[in-house]
Amino acid sequence: MFKVLVTDGISDTGLKSLFDHPNFIVERQPTLKPEELKNIIGDYEALIVRSQTKVTGELLQYADRLKVIARAGVGVDNIDVNAATGKGIIVINAPGANTIAATEHTLAMMLSMARMIPQAHKKTVAGEWDRNSFKGVELYKKTLGVIGMGKIGTEVAKRAKSFGMNILGYDPYLTEERAEKLGMKKASLDLIARESDFITIHTPLTNDTKGLVNDDYLSKTKKGVRFVNCARGGIIDEKALVRAIQAGHVAGAALDVFEKEPVADPELLQNPNIIITPHLGASTVEAQEKVAQEVSEEIIEILETQSIRNAVNMPQMSGETQQKMQPYLLLGEQMGQLVVQLLKHAPSKIEINYYGDLIEEDTELLTRTMIKGILSHHLSDSVNLINALHLLKEQGVSYNVQKNATNKGFANYMELSITKGLETTKIGATVLNGYGARIVKINEYRIDVRPESHLLLVKHQDVPGMIGKVGSLLGDYHINIGTMQVGRTAVGGEAIMMLTLDKQITAEVIRALTLISGLNEAKSLELSNVDPFYPGRLELEKVNK
Ligand SMILES: NC(=O)c1ccc[n+]([C@@H]2O[C@H](COP(=O)([O-])OP(=O)(O)OC[C@H]3O[C@@H](n4cnc5c(N)ncnc54)[C@H](O)[C@@H]3O)[C@@H](O)[C@H]2O)c1
Numbered sequence: 142m143f144k145v146l147v148t149d150g151i152s153d154t155g156l157k158s159l160f161d162h163p164n165f166i167v168e169r170q171p172t173l174k175p176e177e178l179k180n181i182i183g184d185y186e187a188l189i190v191r192s193q194t195k196v197t198g199e200l201l202q203y204a205d206r207l208k209v210i211a212r213a214g215v216g217v218d219n220i221d222v223n224a225a226t227g228k229g230i231i232v233i234n235a236p237g238a239n240t241i242a243a244t245e246h247t248l249a250m251m252l253s254m255a256r257m258i259p260q261a262h263k264k265t266v267a268g269e270w271d272r273n274s275f276k277g278v279e280l281y282k283k284t285l286g287v288i289g290m291g292k293i294g295t296e297v298a299k300r301a302k303s304f305g306m307n308i309l310g311y312d313p314y315l316t317e318e319r320a321e322k323l324g325m326k327k328a329s330l331d332l333i334a335r336e337s338d339f340i341t342i343h344t345p346l347t348n349d350t351k352g353l354v355n356d357d358y359l360s361k362t363k364k365g366v367r368f369v370n371c372a373r374g375g376i377i378d379e380k381a382l383v384r385a386i387q388a389g390h391v392a393g394a395a396l397d398v399f400e401k402e403p404v405a406d407p408e409l410l411q412n413p414n415i416i417i418t419p420h421l422g423a424s425t426v427e428a429q430e431k432v433a434q435e436v437s438e439e440i441i442e443i444l445e446t447q448s449i450r451n452a453v454n455m456p457q458m459s460g461e462t463q464q465k466m467q468p469y470l471l472l473g474e475q476m477g478q479l480v481v482q483l484l485k486h487a488p489s490k491i492e493i494n495y496y497g498d499l500i501e502e503d504t505e506l507l508t509r510t511m512i513k514g515i516l517s518h519h520l521s522d523s524v525n526l527i528n529a530l531h532l533l534k535e536q537g538v539s540y541n542v543q544k545n546a547t548n549k550g551f552a553n554y555m556e557l558s559i560t561k562g563l564e565t566t567k568i569g570a571t572v573l574n575g576y577g578a579r580i581v582k583i584n585e586y587r588i589d590v591r592p593e594s595h596l597l598l599v600k601h602q603d604v605p606g607m608i609g610k611v612g613s614l615l616g617d618y619h620i621n622i623g624t625m626q627v628g629r630t631a632v633g634g635e636a637i638m639m640l641t642l643d644k645q646i647t648a649e650v651i652r653a654l655t656l657i658s659g660l661n662e663a664k665s666l667e668l669s670n671v672d673p674f675y676p677g678r679l680e681l682e683k684v685n686k
């Protein structure tokens with residue numbers, strides 16, 4: 142049974158799949174104080190929040206069973222994602238589920254501001270029939286500057302076009318071609334300032350966007366400009382905005398989000414040219430059902446089948462890439478497990494090299510699987526693909542990844558080497574078309590071994606009879622050999638033997654092996670997979686059986 146805690150106001154209909162699921166118990170606690178949340182969070186595997194609950198690093202210290210934090214919405218700025226990552230907790234969100242709601246709210250705010258609807262409503266319901274104070278402006282033929290042309294910015298631009306507006310858009314990812322397709326112009330921030338009658342913000346709050354609209358930017362804007370912010374508080378510097386409105390330079394602002402929420406600043410609340418909603422951008426029946434439904438379904442998938450779609454703290458892969466990369470992901474972790482057993486120590490330095498076809502691929506997740514494989518030897522279950530890099534940094538281990546244009550004789554090839562002091566161990570591996578994963582190099586020795594659960598590595602003198610002696614000793618102990626591979630660098634020198642076995646070898650057998658004359662070292666190597674957070678882990682297991 143998995144226990145899910147739902148704080149904040151989340152749609153019941155959207156949570157249906159969790160309520161109906163026999164393996165999930167859902168508890169709603171919408172009015173918890175931080176202290177109360179701290180006392181109960183340790184009981185739950187999943188937590189679903191909107192923007193009100195603050196998921197702090199301190200709270201997460203008490204979240205011993207927590208596997209998933211789900212944000213029923215887009216922005217995760219109320220969640221300490223770094224702290225969650227450090228604890229190996231997946232943070233997911235529902236990108237796109239509230240796009241239309243936020244888009245329509247933006248347009249509603251722009252029209253309300255242009256026609257002073259909230260101000261007129263307030264006066265009229267107070268008993269005054271004032272038809273002179275509320276002469277608005279039209280959107281038709283006006284210029285709208287859109288800062289942030291992601292999901293919401295794009296939908297806003299499309300709808301604003303239908304009002305006959307000229308659209309200017311600024312976004313580091315906006316290309317001339319896309320702008321042209323949308324019937325708008327790609328612009329700089331300065332051009333937007335100079336030419337726009339309305340400016341709407343649709344970026345996340347980041348170090349770059351914090352205070353993006355400040356005194357300096359406002360001074361470059363056209364007199365009479367109006368601002369809309371339905372993205373995040375803090376992107377517009379509120380004090381600077383109030384100054385520009387009081388100076389008569391900015392005609393008005395429509396704000397749904399604030400530097401501090403709930404907003405209490407009287408300069409904002411009482412300004413007749415500012416209209417305000419209490420962070421309602423996503424508050425439609427449809428959006429709330431959709432965000433809750435998306436995160437509920439993803440929580441079930443993560444906890445039941447370990448497959449992840451919308452994790453904020455894990456590299457994303459398209460379904461197609463996932464499928465292509467699956468054999469490499471598994472092999473990557475096995476390489477990590479092997480190399481650390483060979484070195485015998487926790488490494489201080491890791492080097493990863495990709496060759497051949499792999500240099501065209503996004504290998505970030507693959508790198509994580511190798512690191513996870515290495516770290517899990519000493520850190521066991523506390524390491525997963527979410528926190529692998531974080532833990533590596535915490536352990537003070539440096540790592541370096543290189544993509545190389547040469548192909549090392551294979552269509553794809555990856556090499557992992559780890560170092561402690563003067564000692565370095567290296568594993569090379571490939572996925573052979575039609576044959577699957579192969580370990581093809583251990584240190585300087587070339588071999589060809591399919592990675593299996595129980596392996597035996599033997600270092601011995603390259604003299605006649607060694608294979609027979611090792612084989613018959615294993616037979617005496619009723620240990621069946623699956624495959625055997627021998628590698629050497631020079632005739633008569635040291636050689637290695639790598640065997641796959643049907644069961645784990647005991648310390649007693651290892652001792653017996655080392656008594657064989659000419660046998661220098663025998664080492665049992667165990668591979669365990671699979672990380673619970675692999676994309677498509679179940680398919681991987683099937684493939685591997
Ligand atoms: N008011 C609400 O209730 C509500 C509802 C939904 C979303 N939001 C907020 O709206 C914002 C946009 O959401 P979205 O779903 O469109 O996100 P998105 O990720 O689809 O788009 C964000 C865009 O901002 C761009 N961007 C980032 N930094 C930029 C910069 N310095 N200058 C210009 N562009 C920059 C990105 O390239 C991206 O295209 C987010 O902050 C989100 O949290 C608010």
Ligand SMILES: O=C(O)CC[C@@H](O)C(=O)O
Pocket residue numbers: 191192213214215216217239420421422423424
């Ligand atoms: O939950 C909410 O209402 C806030 C929604 C919005 O800010 C978001 O980022 O998705």
